[in-house]
Amino acid sequence: MLRASPVDVDAYAATMPMKRPGKPENVAAACSYLASPDAAYVTGQTISTNGGRYMGSA
Template sequence: MINATLQAGVVGNSNLTVYGGTKFVVRGITQTLARDLADSGITVNAYAPGIVKTPMMFDISHEVGKNAGKDDEWGMQTFAKDITLKRLSEPEDVAAAASFLAGPDSNYITGQTIIVDGGMQFH
């Protein structure tokens, strides 16, 4: 079983109490189900993306740039500057983590959340 959460469900972020809280719940469910389903040979994990280049992120970056009198790329870089790899993730980066969890190479991993955030958080 593979659950989806977000980086906001790994570390509490200011002004995102309810939103982040719902993401933390997914991690708790993942860990509990991992214990409950282990005897049946079922692994349960989650992936937690950071900031992904999606249409929603492009809209947010556009607004951030516009509000600062800058272009869309400046808006994107505003978010990327605090990421260790200095870029937003591509949807394919997140898909690769989910694919790993779905494949045989992860058969001894359970109850874990793989953070796919380019180094926004370290644990």
């Protein structure tokens, strides 16, 4: 979807803390963790897979 975007994805990603665009594997890894026994005691959390894009002060 982003390949067809008129936005320069690499230039936009360079402004983010991770300095790269996200990959489907990044979201898949978070989903895999949440579905695994490792997350058995995790409740009520927001896990943002956005490369730090929205790390603003609240």
